[in-house]
Amino acid sequence: MDWFFKFPHMNDDSLRNLKKVIDEGFRAFTRAYGDAIEGLFAPLQHFLIAAERFMTKTPWPIIMLIILAIAWGASRSWKVVAGCLVTLLAIGYFDMWDDTMRTVSMIFVCTVLSIAIGIPTGILMSRSDRMQRVVNPVLDVMQTMPSFVYLIPVVMLLGIGKVPGLIAVVIYAIPPMIRLTDLGIRLVDKDVLEAADAFGSSSWQKLKNVQLPLALPTIMAGINQTIMMALAMVVIASMIGVQGLGQPVLKAIANQYFTLGIFNGLAIVGIAIIFDRVSQAYGKRLQKHREVVHG
Known part of the structure; x- marks a missing residue:
């Protein structure tokens, strides 16, 4: 028995x-x-180093103006711009500017890489049900696998450093980008596609001129979710050598420095709110534009 x-x-x-x-x-x-x-991965390392050097070596007023200009261009909202300004000034005042810029540069490179891989993969998934059935279980594993587990094969292959950390972050953060690109294209109105066919559009023209523009608000939501998930991995990535706000938090955990951990944690939250508000506002503007064009 x-x-x-x-x-x-x-x-x-x-x-x-x-x-x-x-x-x-x-x-x-x-x-x-x-x-x-x-x-x-050497070109990726050069790209990451160049982004980090630009963010940390450029005088802070110029970086702040660039971020505020991007926030205004994306949102057209003075409230969002004012929120960004207050957050950035607070980060600088509490002496977390350099670490924050390193984190922002890593998130920027991670987002570019996720877009470069995620959008083509999402497009392929949207065009083939078989491809979707193959990729979906892989995305499920990527989203549910504990993030520490990613670090083991990555560190064994590439050692400790920026690039292994970046790859681990991308693996963790890319699934929403792929899923929402696929969803956005699949949700495009069939009548619109039939009209494009009636005008003799090729598959490429339909994708470029109809499907991607109409799916853009959903794709923007995917970019937003990818950025949020990348920021959530910052502290874990710092365990394998990624510099930024994660390392002081790790130090605070190891040495029980309460204020160091809280301040850097709040800086991560502040950066996350800036990214979230700016990308959401841009997505809403795209949605309104689409409604005006097709309403």
Whole structure:
């Protein structure tokens, strides 16, 4: 009756041998191809370093003006701009400017990479139900896998540093970008597509001139969610060498520095609110524009 109370499992020696074979196989793969894989990510490292250098070496008034100009261009709201200004001034006043700029540069590169991979993948998913059935389980795993688990293979392949942290953040943050691109294109009105067909549009013209513009508000929601999830990974990514607001929080946890942790945590929240309000306001403006054009 033992089997009734205790779930039958693989023999302990067999399980140990299986784990050992998998671990040794991955280590052998890392030793054989680690350098080549690292070389593939060299351009990404240069891009990240250039973005970080620009954000940290440019005088703060210029960076602040650029951010406020982007906020105004996206939202056309003085309230959003004023909120951005107050948040940035508070971050600078509490001596968190450099760490915040490092975090912003990493989120910027992560978002660009997520858009570059996510939108084409979402378009492919929207065009093929089979592709959607294949990709959806992968996205489910990416979203539900504990974020610490991503760090293990990434660190084994690429070591400690900015690029491994960035890759882990992108893996965690990209699923909403892919899902919402797919959803946005699938939600485009069939009558509009039939009208485009009637005018003799090719598949590329339909995608470029009809589907993507109409799906843009939904895609913007995907970008917004990707940015929020990337910011949520900042502290975890700091464990493998990503500089920014995550490292002081990690230091505060290790040494029980209450104020250091709270201040840097609030800075992350402030940056998240800026990104959220600006991208949401831009998405709403796109939605209104669409309603005016098609209303």
